Amino acid sequence: MPATELCVIHPGALSASCWARLASHLPAGTPVRVLELETITRFWGNDPGLTVEELADRLRGRLGSSRAPRVLVGWGVGGVVADALATPARRVIVLDGAAPGALHAEPGEAQRLRSFAMYVGARRGRVLNLDAERLSLAHIAEGAVAAGALREDTALATIERCFEQHSARVLRDHRLTASYTPSGSPLTVVKAARSLVADSRALGWDRFGPVEVLGSGGDHYSMLTDDSAAVHLAMLLRRWLAPAYSSAA
Template sequence: MRPPRDARPPVALLLRTAAPGRRTVYVVHPGALSARVYQGLADALPEGDGLTVLDLSAVPAYAEAALTGGRAATTVEALADRLLAALEPADGPYSLAGWSFGGTLALAMVHAMPAGRRPERLVLLDSIAPTDAYKQPDDSLEPDLLLGWFTMYLGAKRGRPVDLTPGRLAGCGVDDGLPVVLDTAVAAGALLPGTPLPGLRKLYDTYVDGLLRNHRLVTPHRAVPAPLPLVLVKAERSLIPDDPHLGWQPLAPHGLTLHSSPGDHYTMLGRTDSLEVLAPLLHTV
């Protein structure tokens, strides 16, 4: 009898192998979307460059928290160590990036590395800084804000943009806002007609628990200013549209360079016009 296989994907997902001496791009991915979403970015890199996704959803203590109430039995530091253990030494230069909560993990990884192994800079993909300004109680995340984020996520997950009229969810709670999201998603072709509201509510609850998990991991974490330059790529429809720096200025004593990407927080990872922004930033020194 064969022993049972571990169906969980590997932490380090190789999407494209770098040629000898060429650059490898490592991207810290916190889940929500499949790690395969970076295949377009891998293909957009110059010939010979490689890309590996460091996938947090392959770490049980992290992934299972989104299914069990959003409380993870781990820490930012422990997760950073787990990702570093999966990091294969690059045969050539390398770049490190982190999308969303992955930016916090990428910064923690940099601090845990020997100085001689650090990348030249850290690229943050619409990542919110782990600073006190964004460490708010769980109930500070208002339902209309979460519903708007969920709508962006749903559109990216289904491959069909779900565009809500600006302000349509203002003041809505989950019970009156989720039917609006459902009707709009069906009209956009992101969900099939007849999709049951309880099923969408289950997906929404899991999504919110994932956000709360990340929020609760960041709250006790004390981020240290980066020992290298930071590059922030903010989506045109970012989760925090009113903060151009997403809170990173206090953590960037060696410089913070800003760029804008088409799309929203989720679609920026796969849109052709967004990849035209991201690929050069991850390739160049």
């Protein structure tokens, strides 16, 4: 039987090269295909009329047919796209991606600042030591410099532009997710230790169908960039990629 192919739906923000680190800890010979949503112009351009179903249609054409079994992994908003691509022959794994309705309202500034702090730290492999009561761009800049995630001479205006770009991504992803109706197919949710949706065990997916919930180290971003978190995530994925490992578990 052909080796199981791991198909990753990557929405951007972090470099897609983060999947190479994870792939190095998978069973030898595992084919890994990374489908980048940012290569789709309407996604990258933040088209307000774009839907999850349209994204899935574009990726379906890229996936084509295959005799090999496939596992679909979607990180963040990639989770709803993976669900839209679900078939009985494809296991879907959502990495810290919220289901529709998991966030009751559009992410406010405080939520976007929190996720921005995670993002800034993960890009440089650092954890920012911040006071949640003082969360602001100036405080994030101070914490990022102290942690070695930003240079001391980084202008606040530069950080403000980065936050604007981050906010646009977060709000786009929320809009896409909120307008999607899940398939109800069984799936697995891997929730980061410091998830963006901390108060929901299954990130809202249990409202729509059977869900298995697993835990990962790190936060929404560092679950992919931190070495130990990536190793742990690869170990979780092995169960669908290596039958011998699964049967021994």
